Amino acid sequence: MSKTILVTGGAGHVGSHIIEILVKDPNNKVISLDNYFNGSTDNHINGAEYRSGHTKDIDKLIPETPDIVFHLGEYARVAPSFDDVEKVYDMNIVGTFAVVEFCRKRGVGKLVYAASSTKFAIEGDGRHQNPYSFTKATNIDLINNYGRWYNLPFAICYFYNAFGPREKGIGAYATLIAKFEQIYLSGEPFTVVKPGTQKRNFTYVKDLARGIILTAQKGQGDGYTLGNTKGYSIIEIAQAFGGPIKYIDGYPGRTESGDAPNKAREELAWDTTIDIIDYIKDFVEKHPKRSREI
Ligand SMILES: NC(=O)c1ccc[n+]([C@@H]2O[C@H](COP(=O)([O-])OP(=O)(O)OC[C@H]3O[C@@H](n4cnc5c(N)ncnc54)[C@H](O)[C@@H]3O)[C@@H](O)[C@H]2O)c1
Numbered sequence: 001m002s003k004t005i006l007v008t009g010g011a012g013h014v015g016s017h018i019i020e021i022l023v024k025d026p027n028n029k030v031i032s033l034d035n036y037f038n039g040s041t042d043n044h045i046n047g048a049e050y051r052s053g054h055t056k057d058i059d060k061l062i063p064e065t066p067d068i069v070f071h072l073g074e075y076a077r078v079a080p081s082f083d084d085v086e087k088v089y090d091m092n093i094v095g096t097f098a099v100v101e102f103c104r105k106r107g108v109g110k111l112v113y114a115a116s117s118t119k120f121a122i123e124g125d126g127r128h129q130n131p132y133s134f135t136k137a138t139n140i141d142l143i144n145n146y147g148r149w150y151n152l153p154f155a156i157c158y159f160y161n162a163f164g165p166r167e168k169g170i171g172a173y174a175t176l177i178a179k180f181e182q183i184y185l186s187g188e189p190f191t192v193v194k195p196g197t198q199k200r201n202f203t204y205v206k207d208l209a210r211g212i213i214l215t216a217q218k219g220q221g222d223g224y225t226l227g228n229t230k231g232y233s234i235i236e237i238a239q240a241f242g243g244p245i246k247y248i249d250g251y252p253g254r255t256e257s258g259d260a261p262n263k264a265r266e267e268l269a270w271d272t273t274i275d276i277i278d279y280i281k282d283f284v285e286k287h288p289k290r291s292r293e294i
Contacts, residue, residue, distance in 0.1 A: 008073030011039030017209035023047035055095035081132035121254035160227030164205035223261035
């Protein structure tokens with residue numbers, strides 16, 4: 001049976017990997033809605049249709065009624081969100097309200113939300129740590145309440161720090177592993193925000209994409225955490241690249257991820273396939289130091 005599937009943020013990092021899997025099924029008509037704030041046409045996948053626009057205009061831009069909406073199209077970075085608070089509010093609160101209303105009014109089969117594991121840090125207080133985490137946790141409440149008030153069918157996944165192909169290593173919205181790959185290639189020291197002992201559960205982007213699709217197929221409600229079970233400190237990550245480290249001031253974020261529900265592993269038998277340290281080892285082997293110095 002053919003399915004119309006909308007991926008908001010489809011030109012972004014994780015969204016592009018979801019689309020890559022979805023277009024393999026010829027029964028899927030896959031549409032991306034992205035405002036290209038952080039997305040790129042370089043992430044476009046053959047076989048999907050790309051529409052440019054803000055989620056707040058979803059009703060106008062998507063005349064179709066999708067069977068599934070994967071909602072990833074939000075401002076998606078922690079540290080810069082303090083400076084970008086207006087953008088964060090507009091893209092995540094105003095935009096997501098429109099997405100949720102669209103799903104309710106059109107009778108979309110399922111809304112699948114890419115939430116942030118930051119909510120679980122500091123015994124649940126992580127939601128208040130920064131503007132980004134606040135909006136992500138607020139949207140979790142909103143979607144849960146639409147389930148309660150209007151029986152909106154939904155599933156919520158929680159991502160932990162994504163790494164892997166098409167990750168951005170340059171610019172204000174670069175993420176750590178791709179940034180460290182650039183630093184490694186430049187031969188400069190690895191800049192680590194003090195104290196450097198803060199831990200992250202880096203998770204392979206293709207595992208996240210597979211996990212959110214599994215959740216769309218079989219999951220229901222809140223609590224599908226998609227994270228590597230092992231966390232590594234930023235110091236350990238820099239050391240895996242071979243160092244040296246230069247400590248800098250900055251916003252270190254949460255100390256580590258907090259306890260979270262485990263429905264993805266228990267109900268969907270989802271698991272990760274690649275550990276970040278092995279991924280870095282592989283990168284370093286493919287780019288030996290000698291070739292950097294030439
Ligand atoms: N990458 C992670 O480690 C991680 C962790 C937790 C949660 N998440 C969530 O997963 C989703 C995807 O993250 P990502 O790392 O791929 O980020 P990304 O920035 O690469 O992708 C987000 C995409 O959404 C687009 N976008 C942003 N606001 C929009 C709006 N209002 N309307 C239309 N398009 C919009 C951006 O241009 C971008 O292409 C985000 O919702 C993010 O909060 C990501």
